[in-house]
Amino acid sequence: MTNIILRIIWVIFIGSWLMPLFYLFGFLFMALIITAPIGLWFFNRIGYAFSLYEDPQKKEVTFSRSVGGLLWFYFIGWWAGLLVVSLAEVCTASLIGIPLGWWLINRLDKVVILS
Numbered sequence: 001m002t003n004i005i006l007r008i009i010w011v012i013f014i015g016s017w018l019m020p021l022f023y024l025f026g027f028l029f030m031a032l033i034i035t036a037p038i039g040l041w042f043f044n045r046i047g048y049a050f051s052l053y054e055d056p057q058k059k060e061v062t063f064s065r066s067v068g069g070l071l072w073f074y075f076i077g078w079w080a081g082l083l084v085v086s087l088a089e090v091c092t093a094s095l096i097g098i099p100l101g102w103w104l105i106n107r108l109d110k111v112v113i114l115s
Contacts, residue, residue, distance in 0.1 A: 007052050011102070016092060019050040019105055023085050026112070030073050039073075040066060043081075043113050047106035050088075055106070069113035081112035 026042030029035040047053045069077075088104040091097030109115045 008098070011051050011092060011098065015050040015052075016089070019046060020085060020089070022046045022049045023081065023108070027078060027081075030070070030078075030113075033070070036066070036070055040069065040113060040115070043109045044115055046108050050105040051102050053102070053106050069115060072114045073112060077112040077114070081108060084108055084111050 022042050023046060026039045026046065029042060030039030047055065084104050085108065088101040091104065092101035
């Protein structure tokens with residue numbers, strides 16, 4: 001577990017611009033079916049890129065989960081993820097909304113690819 005002060009500094013100076021890049025690269029790699037595993041990697045690590053948070057109950061990605069994640073991404077996940085990213089950026093812009101922004105970003109992979 002990373003120190004909370006370090007995580008706050010990380011979110012302010014690095015995570016706030018790195019997280020949209022992870023979402024963009026994940027989106028681009030998922031859109032090209034051949035590179036979808038790389039897109040899954042980006043989406044699974046987006047919470048860590050934003051706030052140095054690692055989910056202790058992270059599930060292993062299997063073939064059936066990745067196919068289901070791809071179908072979800074193509075029909076619903078891409079726009080739902082864009083809404084969550086936008087809302088999280090708005091929340092982290094204010095000091096009071098940072099915990100809600102962290103919570104949203106740390107669950108973004110579940111919204112985008114159902115992981």
